[in-house]
Amino acid sequence: MSIATEREIAARAKRPIRFGVLRQMVDRRSDYLYVLPALIVMMIVIAYPIYYTIELSFFNTPSNLQMKDKVFIGLDNYARILTSRSFREVTMNTFIWTVASTFFAFLLGLGAALSLHREFLGRGVLRAVLLIPYVVSAVAASYVWKWLYHSDFGVIGALAVQFGFTDRPINFIDNIHTVLPSLIVVNIWKEFSFAMIMLMAGLQTVPDQLLRAAQVDGANAWQRFWHVTFPHLKGVSMVTVLLLMVANFNAFIIPWIMTSGGPAGASDIWITQIYTIAFGRQRYGLASAYSVILFIVMMTLGYFYVRALTRGDDTRVK
Amino acid sequence: MAQVVLKEIVKQYGSLYAVNNVSLTVEDGEFVALVGPSGCGKTTTLNLVAGLLPMTGGDVLIGDRNVTDLDPKDRDIAMVFQNYALYPNKTVYKNLAFPLQMRKLSKAEIDTKVMDAAKVLDIVHLLQRKPRELSGGQQQRVALGRALVRDPQVFLMDEPLSNLDAKLRVQMRTELKRFHQDLKATVIYVTHDQLEAVTMADKMAVMSGGFLQQYDSPKNVFEHPVNMFVASFVGSPAMSLIPLEAINTGGKIALSSSEGWQLPLSEANSKKAQTASTSKIVLGARHSTLQLHKSKESNSVPGRVYTVEPTGDVTFVQVFLGGATVIVSLDPSVDVKSDQEVWIEFDQERLHLFDGETEMALTDP
Ligand SMILES: Nc1ncnc2c1ncn2[C@@H]1O[C@H](COP(=O)(O)OP(=O)(O)OP(=O)(O)O)[C@@H](O)[C@H]1O
Ligand SMILES: [Mg+2]
Numbered sequence: 001m002s003i004a005t006e007r008e009i010a011a012r013a014k015r016p017i018r019f020g021v022l023r024q025m026v027d028r029r030s031d032y033l034y035v036l037p038a039l040i041v042m043m044i045v046i047a048y049p050i051y052y053t054i055e056l057s058f059f060n061t062p063s064n065l066q067m068k069d070k071v072f073i074g075l076d077n078y079a080r081i082l083t084s085r086s087f088r089e090v091t092m093n094t095f096i097w098t099v100a101s102t103f104f105a106f107l108l109g110l111g112a113a114l115s116l117h118r119e120f121l122g123r124g125v126l127r128a129v130l131l132i133p134y135v136v137s138a139v140a141a142s143y144v145w146k147w148l149y150h151s152d153f154g155v156i157g158a159l160a161v162q163f164g165f166t167d168r169p170i171n172f173i174d175n176i177h178t179v180l181p182s183l184i185v186v187n188i189w190k191e192f193s194f195a196m197i198m199l200m201a202g203l204q205t206v207p208d209q210l211l212r213a214a215q216v217d218g219a220n221a222w223q224r225f226w227h228v229t230f231p232h233l234k235g236v237s238m239v240t241v242l243l244l245m246v247a248n249f250n251a252f253i254i255p256w257i258m259t260s261g262g263p264a265g266a267s268d269i270w271i272t273q274i275y276t277i278a279f280g281r282q283r284y285g286l287a288s289a290y291s292v293i294l295f296i297v298m299m300t301l302g303y304f305y306v307r308a309l310t311r312g313d314d315t316r317v318k
Numbered sequence: 319m320a321q322v323v324l325k326e327i328v329k330q331y332g333s334l335y336a337v338n339n340v341s342l343t344v345e346d347g348e349f350v351a352l353v354g355p356s357g358c359g360k361t362t363t364l365n366l367v368a369g370l371l372p373m374t375g376g377d378v379l380i381g382d383r384n385v386t387d388l389d390p391k392d393r394d395i396a397m398v399f400q401n402y403a404l405y406p407n408k409t410v411y412k413n414l415a416f417p418l419q420m421r422k423l424s425k426a427e428i429d430t431k432v433m434d435a436a437k438v439l440d441i442v443h444l445l446q447r448k449p450r451e452l453s454g455g456q457q458q459r460v461a462l463g464r465a466l467v468r469d470p471q472v473f474l475m476d477e478p479l480s481n482l483d484a485k486l487r488v489q490m491r492t493e494l495k496r497f498h499q500d501l502k503a504t505v506i507y508v509t510h511d512q513l514e515a516v517t518m519a520d521k522m523a524v525m526s527g528g529f530l531q532q533y534d535s536p537k538n539v540f541e542h543p544v545n546m547f548v549a550s551f552v553g554s555p556a557m558s559l560i561p562l563e564a565i566n567t568g569g570k571i572a573l574s575s576s577e578g579w580q581l582p583l584s585e586a587n588s589k590k591a592q593t594a595s596t597s598k599i600v601l602g603a604r605h606s607t608l609q610l611h612k613s614k615e616s617n618s619v620p621g622r623v624y625t626v627e628p629t630g631d632v633t634f635v636q637v638f639l640g641g642a643t644v645i646v647s648l649d650p651s652v653d654v655k656s657d658q659e660v661w662i663e664f665d666q667e668r669l670h671l672f673d674g675e676t677e678m679a680l681t682d683p
Contacts, residue, residue: 212370213403217464218391218420227416231407 050295057289063282070285077289086265086273093180094269097255098248101187106241108188109195114225116196117203134193142257145186149173149258173259176266183267187254191247195240202236203229235308242305249298270294320381320394320471320504321346322367327376329362329528336362338528339376344472344521346381347502349495351515351536354525355551360508361400363525364474367506369393381471391420396465398475402457404449410436410460411445417468435463438497455486462497473505479514491517512552516540524548546677549602549670555634558608558644560601561674564591573601575640579619584666590680591671598674601664605647609663610635610654618661623654637662 025032057077059070081087116127133141148155149172157169172182206229214224252271255261261268261276268276274294278287322344329337337359344350352360365371367378369390377386385393396417404413414432423431436442439459449457458478465473478494479487495518498505509515515522516536524531524539524547532544543549549557562573565580571588572580581601583591591599611618621639632647635654639662646662654660671680 207401207403209399209401209403210405212365212368212390213397213399213464214405214416215370216368216390216395216397217417219416223420227405227408231405 053288053291053295055288056285057292059285061283061285065282065284073285077286078293080286081289081293086268089265090268090270090273093267094249096180097184097187097251097269098245100181100184101191101248101251102241102244104184104188105191105244106195106237108192109197109240110199110237112192112196113199113203114229116200130196131193133190134197136190138190138253139257141190142186142254145189145254146173146258149182173267174263176264179259179263179267183255183258186258187248187251190254191244195244198236198240198243199233202233206232238308239305242301242308246298246301246305249294249301321379322381322472322504322506323377323379324363324367325377325379327363327366327378328374329359329366329371330374335528337366340525340528340530341376342523342530342533344504344506347504348520349498349503349505349507349518350521350523351519352506352508352523352525353510353512353515353551354531356510358525359528360510360525361476364397364476364506364508367472368395368397368474394471396468396470396473398461398465398473398478400477401481402449402461402478404457404460404464406449409446409448410441410452413449413460414445414463414467417464421468431467435467438466439463454482455490458482458490462494471504473503475505475507477508477510480509480511487511487514494518513554522552524551526551542679543602543670544679546600546602546672546679549672549679553604555605555645557602557604557670558642559672560603560640560642560644562599562601562640564594564597564599573599575619577620577640579640581619581664582617586682587666587669587671589683593680593683594671594673594675596673596675599680600672600674600677602670602672603644603664604668605634605645607665607668608644608646609665610637610646610648610652611661611663612654612658614661615663618663621660621662623656623658623660625656626654635660 056070058072058074060073060076061067061070112130116123116130147153149157151157151169151171151174154169154172156172160166160170161168171178173179210228210232211224214228219227250271251269252275255267255269255272256275259267261272270290271294274287274290277283277290324340324342327337327340328335340359340363342350352363354360362371366373369378369385369388373386377384379385380393380395404410405416408416411432414435415428418428418431432445433442436445439462441456441459441463444452444456444460449460452460458481461478465475479490482490491514497503498518507515507519512522519536521533522536522539523533526547532539532548534542539548539552543552543557546559550559560575562575562581564571565574567580567582569588570582570585571591572582573591574580609618614620619639621637621644624636624638624643627634627636628650630650633650633652635646635648637644637646637660644662648654672678673680
């Protein structure tokens with residue numbers, strides 16, 4: 001008896017909510033109408049490709065692109081990828097590439113933002129110079145760095161010899177041990193200005209008065225950074241790191257142009273691997289399965305990203 | 319506690335003089351209010367005393383020690399900022415403890431001092447909260463507490479009450495005054511609310527355009543403003559100023575308006591008027607010293623009512639007179655209407671005369 005009433009109460013409590021949402025949707029049907037064109041475009045250019053990729057990932061596809069000849073093989077593609085040795089290597093590379101690039105790009109960006117925050121002669125010029133990597137096209141930068149690294153004609157190798165660090169030019173990107181770190185350096189060079197811009201914007205919002213209060217309270221420059229500036233940058237740092245992570249997971253231009261995953265797969269990351277499987281070996285089904293795995297990882301990251309972005313809004317509402 | 323001396327301090331931003339040659343002495347235990355309109359250099363002056371800005375010129379002495387080249391932390395001062403500047407990520411306890419931590423006091427010492435300050439300010443129950451979970455008045459008390467824990471020589475406060483609502487401001491004003499009396503602290507207090515200055519301060523420093531205009535007790539500043547700026551800035555509503563022309567009427571001076579009427583001055587006032595560098599004289603009068611008549615009386619001059627503003631206790635009437643507006647306070651029972659012809663009588667004992675060119679107050683020769 002008492003249980004029944006409780007259920008009733010629960011049901012009664014629930015109904016108005018569901019009714020409310022529906023009611024709201026009906027009341028605002030014209031709002032949905034306004035976003036309909038955008039929704040349709042999104043369906044065509046985003047939702048359908050995603051659906052098609054997922055579908056293909058369950059098939060063995062012929063290399064001649066005659067998709068009507070594809071054969072359903074269930075989860076075989078996934079099983080194959082997840083058990084292959086190269087998957088483990090590529091994943092390891094992707095992990096190193098993403099974490100190292102993100103970490104150092106952020107650290108360097110933070111350092112640059114902090115040093116540019118103070119006023120000094122030539123600050124504007126230096127800021128402009130440090131922004132160059134961000135505005136240079138990734139393709140052009142990759143070619144330039146490829147030449148800088150070149151084992152015979154590379155400037156870096158030549159300088160190393162000149163200054164007596166080595167007696168032979170270093171083989172940066174033709175060596176399986178140095179290729180990934182070398183690419184990461186290029187990536188950091190390309191990305192740190194982005195972190196710098198974000199953090200410079202963040203630094204502008206640190207209230208002057210707080211820093212002054214800390215100064216009166218006896219904090220030295222480092223203590224002021226640690227107790228005032230850094231906590232203030234937490235939000236923007238979170239967002240910056242997540243954006244960098246996502247960008248690095250999806251990185252293609254630099255590794256593809258500079259090494260195409262080589263030598264011997266030493267610089268292969270997920271995206272270059274997928275590209276090779278799909279357009280090098282024409283195995284679309286397998287590549288699709290790979291993409292789906294990447295998609296799931298990205299969605300997980302994206303979830304945290306959006307949460308970090310909207311966290312501020314929530315607290316404001318509270 | 320200690321005396322604070324500012325010697326000809328100057329702060330320049332490019333070609334702008336934010337603080338221009340300001341000298342003043344704050345005696346030990348004195349409460350000095352720094353007042354002036356927005357942008358006149360109050361905050362800058364305070365920051366110079368605190369050592370938060372590099373000075374262009376001059377010296378600052380705190381308790382016989384020249385601190386001009388010392389860091390803020392070595393000046394033995396505490397500062398309360400306009401919007402409190404509490405560390406948002408720290409609890410109230412940690413906010414209070416921070417200046418002590420930075421001075422490397424032991425945990426036990428910090429704890430006693432924080433608890434003492436918290437008790438004085440009645441914020442013990444708030445110690446574990448974050449600043450954003452506090453009301454404006456509570457934040458204000460925490461900010462005060464953070465200054466208090468260190469037991470500094472001088473307290474510098476930059477509009478600490480400006481973010482509070484009117485009622486809380488009055489309440490905190492009393493508390494601050496009490497706090498000053500109990501601690502016998504030397505306080506320099508920036509405000510643009512002159513009521514705060516008048517009610518709390520032993521002395522008032524009126525600034526304008528980077529210059530120190532007048533430095534005296536609130537009573538003297540109110541009764542003997544040195545120039546037209548101070549006269550119009552101090553007092554609420556402000557002193558009415560009427561630009562007139564001095565004419566000599568056989569030994570005595572009368573002030574003549576463009577509207578044709580003349581106001582003969584008393585003997586003492588005539589002498590003052592004669593010291594002016596020009597015939598242009600500005601007549602100043604506070605609302606409470608003026609009398610309004612509904613019909614013509616001797617010694618009164620004609621005007622026309624512009625607006626009537628009842629405030630409850632008194633009614634302020636703005637009257638067009640001699641090309642200026644004059645504010646008169648009336649008993650609310652007196653009935654006047656806009657556009658009504660009225661006659662205003664000046665109190666010769668309590669009116670002010672200013673030189674129309676130099677804008678300085680005319681005093682006895
Ligand atoms: N960093 C700066 N660079 C250039 N000019 C400044 C700077 N800081 C202040 N000023 C100028 O100095 C003058 C005095 O500023 P200050 O902050 O001392 O005014 P204030 O009296 O405290 O005003 P308020 O009542 O609005 O707080 C203003 O004209 C202001 O524009
Ligand atoms: Mg100010």
